[in-house]
Amino acid sequence: MVEEFSLDDGPVEAPPGVMDGKTICEPLTEVPDPARLVFEKWSCCFAQEVRQLVLDGAPPGNIFGADLSSDLMDMGHKLFLDEDKLGVRFIQSDILDKQSTLRVEFKGLYDVIHASNFFHVWPWAKTIQVAKDALDLLSDKPGSVILGTQVGTRRAKNVNFPHINRSAFFHTTETWKRLWGVAANETGSRLDVQVTEDYFPDQDIHGWPEELEFIRLRFIIRRT
Ligand SMILES: C[S@@+](CC[C@H](N)C(=O)[O-])C[C@H]1O[C@@H](n2cnc3c(N)ncnc32)[C@H](O)[C@@H]1O
Numbered sequence: 001m002v003e004e005f006s007l008d009d010g011p012v013e014a015p016p017g018v019m020d021g022k023t024i025c026e027p028l029t030e031v032p033d034p035a036r037l038v039f040e041k042w043s044c045c046f047a048q049e050v051r052q053l054v055l056d057g058a059p060p061g062n063i064f065g066a067d068l069s070s071d072l073m074d075m076g077h078k079l080f081l082d083e084d085k086l087g088v089r090f091i092q093s094d095i096l097d098k099q100s101t102l103r104v105e106f107k108g109l110y111d112v113i114h115a116s117n118f119f120h121v122w123p124w125a126k127t128i129q130v131a132k133d134a135l136d137l138l139s140d141k142p143g144s145v146i147l148g149t150q151v152g153t154r155r156a157k158n159v160n161f162p163h164i165n166r167s168a169f170f171h172t173t174e175t176w177k178r179l180w181g182v183a184a185n186e187t188g189s190r191l192d193v194q195v196t197e198d199y200f201p202d203q204d205i206h207g208w209p210e211e212l213e214f215i216r217l218r219f220i221i222r223r224t
Helices: 021-030 048-055 070-080 101-105 124-137 173-187 202-206
Strands: 003-006 039-042 063-067 089-092 112-116 145-153 157-161 166-170 191-198 214-223
Touching (some): 048 063, 063 070, 070 089, 101 124, 124 173
Parallel strands (some): 003 157, 039 112, 063 089
Antiparallel strands (some): 145 214
8 A cells, every 4th residue: 555645844954974875885795896897876966886986996987977967976076076086987967868878878788777865756657767767778688787775665655745846656675676577577677676674864864754664775676
């Protein structure tokens, strides 16, 4: 059963450390030898995971970041003071637009796509399309993966955000697997979907009602 919920929430300031790089990068430890893979960070924002991989020894030429906003990616350079030395290509693109630079130039080329806090911002039907878009960029090779983390919930909910006139579907582990089942069927893909639950500290900071029952989901979707 899917619940409906409204959350009229304005912007809040998260204290430092709430979404630190280690928390976000944790699923990457599941990927064998990232140095030999072509890695793409979806909706990268400041791209801290990209920098973590370079720091861990992955060749920057195999690593890409993409976001709708070039300002956010530029701010990442300012934050990490690495514009002249990082060597990673950042691609300003609407990753949901089939005609965008990212989708045209890199169709089917990535071994690893990392997506954090992106799949959870859409309603159910749109999320299926977003999942299919991610599969379109992912290599056909068995073992290629889409992994990441996002906000989930203990009972599936469609949450309305009246202040921005949007709604988003928050997944349980079960609905998340079901959604990828639909995306797999519609694209003729064979996928193994692993998803685990974790504590979600941001709920207290935002002061969101407990009924939302938010959790953190960590997922690895692997072509078989
Ligand atoms: C909630 S933030 C998550 C940022 C980062 N992945 C993280 O976990 O900290 C969503 C990000 O998605 C980007 N974004 C939203 N729509 C997009 C689109 N259609 N194409 C590319 N990036 C998009 C935003 O610019 C923003 O950086």
